[in-house]
Amino acid sequence: MSIKSASGNPLSVLKRHLHAACAATAFLLGAGSLAEAADLNALIWCDHSDPALLQPFEEANNVKVNVKEFEGTGAGLAIVEQSQPGDWDVMVIDSIDVPRGVEKGLFEPLPEDKLPFADLFPQVKMDGSTVVGGKRYGITEKFGYNTIGFNKTKVDPADMQSLASLTADKYKGKVAIYDYYLPVIGMAALAIGKKTADLTEADLPALKEELLKMKANAKLVGEVTASQTALATGEVDILVGGGEWVTAGLAKENPALDFSIPKEGAVLWSQSLAMFKDSKNKDMALKFIQYILSPEGQARLATSSCYWGMPANTKAALTDDQKKVLRFDEQPGFLARAQAYPAPNADLDKKMQDMWTEMLQAK
Amino acid sequence: MNPAGNNIVPPAGRALPRASDALPWALVTPALGWTLLFFVLPFIAMGFSSLTAHEGGGFTLSNYSQFFTNPSYWQAMVNSLEVTAIVTVVSVLLAYPFAWILAEQVPERWQRLALMLAVLPFWTSYVVRSYSWLLVLAQNGVINRALTGSGLVSEPLQLANTRLATVTGFVHFFVMLLTLTIFANLKQLSPSYRKAAADLGAGPVRTFLHVILPLTLPGIMVGAFLTFVLCIGDYITPQILGGNNELLMPQLVMMQIGRRGDFPLASALSIILMAVVTVAYLACARWLKIERA
Numbered sequence: 001m002s003i004k005s006a007s008g009n010p011l012s013v014l015k016r017h018l019h020a021a022c023a024a025t026a027f028l029l030g031a032g033s034l035a036e037a038a039d040l041n042a043l044i045w046c047d048h049s050d051p052a053l054l055q056p057f058e059e060a061n062n063v064k065v066n067v068k069e070f071e072g073t074g075a076g077l078a079i080v081e082q083s084q085p086g087d088w089d090v091m092v093i094d095s096i097d098v099p100r101g102v103e104k105g106l107f108e109p110l111p112e113d114k115l116p117f118a119d120l121f122p123q124v125k126m127d128g129s130t131v132v133g134g135k136r137y138g139i140t141e142k143f144g145y146n147t148i149g150f151n152k153t154k155v156d157p158a159d160m161q162s163l164a165s166l167t168a169d170k171y172k173g174k175v176a177i178y179d180y181y182l183p184v185i186g187m188a189a190l191a192i193g194k195k196t197a198d199l200t201e202a203d204l205p206a207l208k209e210e211l212l213k214m215k216a217n218a219k220l221v222g223e224v225t226a227s228q229t230a231l232a233t234g235e236v237d238i239l240v241g242g243g244e245w246v247t248a249g250l251a252k253e254n255p256a257l258d259f260s261i262p263k264e265g266a267v268l269w270s271q272s273l274a275m276f277k278d279s280k281n282k283d284m285a286l287k288f289i290q291y292i293l294s295p296e297g298q299a300r301l302a303t304s305s306c307y308w309g310m311p312a313n314t315k316a317a318l319t320d321d322q323k324k325v326l327r328f329d330e331q332p333g334f335l336a337r338a339q340a341y342p343a344p345n346a347d348l349d350k351k352m353q354d355m356w357t358e359m360l361q362a363k
Numbered sequence: 364m365n366p367a368g369n370n371i372v373p374p375a376g377r378a379l380p381r382a383s384d385a386l387p388w389a390l391v392t393p394a395l396g397w398t399l400l401f402f403v404l405p406f407i408a409m410g411f412s413s414l415t416a417h418e419g420g421g422f423t424l425s426n427y428s429q430f431f432t433n434p435s436y437w438q439a440m441v442n443s444l445e446v447t448a449i450v451t452v453v454s455v456l457l458a459y460p461f462a463w464i465l466a467e468q469v470p471e472r473w474q475r476l477a478l479m480l481a482v483l484p485f486w487t488s489y490v491v492r493s494y495s496w497l498l499v500l501a502q503n504g505v506i507n508r509a510l511t512g513s514g515l516v517s518e519p520l521q522l523a524n525t526r527l528a529t530v531t532g533f534v535h536f537f538v539m540l541l542t543l544t545i546f547a548n549l550k551q552l553s554p555s556y557r558k559a560a561a562d563l564g565a566g567p568v569r570t571f572l573h574v575i576l577p578l579t580l581p582g583i584m585v586g587a588f589l590t591f592v593l594c595i596g597d598y599i600t601p602q603i604l605g606g607n608n609e610l611l612m613p614q615l616v617m618m619q620i621g622r623r624g625d626f627p628l629a630s631a632l633s634i635i636l637m638a639v640v641t642v643a644y645l646a647c648a649r650w651l652k653i654e655r656a
Contacts (some may be wrong), residue, residue, distance in 0.1 A: 099487025220524035220606030
């Protein structure tokens, strides 16, 4: 809900005042700690909280980066809505959700000439989302695939080249599904021959049928840690919706884990960095974005202790071993088969989430 | 005597305020302020939020109507109530004998140690404990290895990522809570009740059923209510141990917030959940009074 659209409604006015009172209280309580060391405040995903990523930047710029983690765009935007303008300098956001932030008037256009756009994999620039009204508001920093993660000693790797295997009796009870509706709905769309970008309400019945088939084969539907644990401990052999972010991080301990980009394709996830319009430290915010997009920053971000993922910059300073785990050299082929996250409008998004809820409740 | 020299006593209920009258209010003011700031105000905010539309704002009841018209939302409430009822009943059935043994069979000097051991699960992080159970119940976990190793079953059983796993995780935690409340109740009982029952010819079973059990019912109900409230609002245990193979209300609430940021719908679902807890409170109110009748 945008603040502007709610301005005339008495309930919304009261709600906004209560939100403001809560936010003011929270800010007053937290002001002491922020004031002591706040030079750059970043609203981030967990991969950016890795000291190995942040420390070199802090030392080089004599700055303290204060980070706050969030899990989903909705939760992140809610934090911003309940903060004071200027509290935050930079934000990590799903590339497809950059327009949501722009619509709320949160972000500052980025100076393209000061960022290494030429070095990015062309397919992950996501101009359709990161450029709004001719201005660029986000830059992709990391990407990967929601696809099939599997244990190659327990399943036939050839089977993992087709999404049809996910619903085959052969793997009944050996499958976990990653609990995030958009990418898995995207995979279901690929399985039934639909393009993720073209999904409409008319496709929902067929998508639901495919999801229910997946569920019937699944042992669990879990968030990142639960699904990763299930694959790592042998509870399941296949993870639908997982990819290199699951298997790469566990590669050292369990080299049997792998991922495939099946012939039908995979869903490309992409995270972007954006700068806040009300940032009080835009120069440092830009420096931070430049650092994250630099070859060194990209290598550290790609191999962050929270999760691994492909760096958007083709010149990331990864070691050969790291590139091998990330299957760096195979990216052109993977990207050619990948499709973007579904980006439904608010109404379709709600219907998709309800369909996901039904799938979770299905016995 | 008043300054005018009249020996007039102010009418009842109109006594002049004294400094000592203000003392109780002064003492409770911090607690009232805390409750106002961290419960009443957020609750009001949540109530108003639940009556606004996610897109575009404006007054609406659609957040509530969605709950009553969407079968999968209803199912989440049914699942929550079923799981909570099972956990509460199983916990009471396990906790009562445990509390009885602690209060009646364990010598006084060992009771403190026994109680400390009983509350040990409270010292462990909720998340760690749930993941520990996941490893115990997993396909390659302790139980399945023991079962397959001993030849009792040929294939590992699916124990993790089921309702059974969720209930197990909850019961592990709440048995201790109930044990403490029932133990406290049992210790308050005067031995003369048992003596009186014996004098009147009642055997141990009749004494328990007609004397001890009714007198410890308030302790059971207090513990059962706490179990109900904590269990029906918990997100972590079903999320980790249930494998999302069925959705409970707290998980449904969290789903609305994660990507879509639909706080109005999440607020409405939370208020419905609170209404259920309130009904449970009213149902148990007789036993939840601090003073025993």
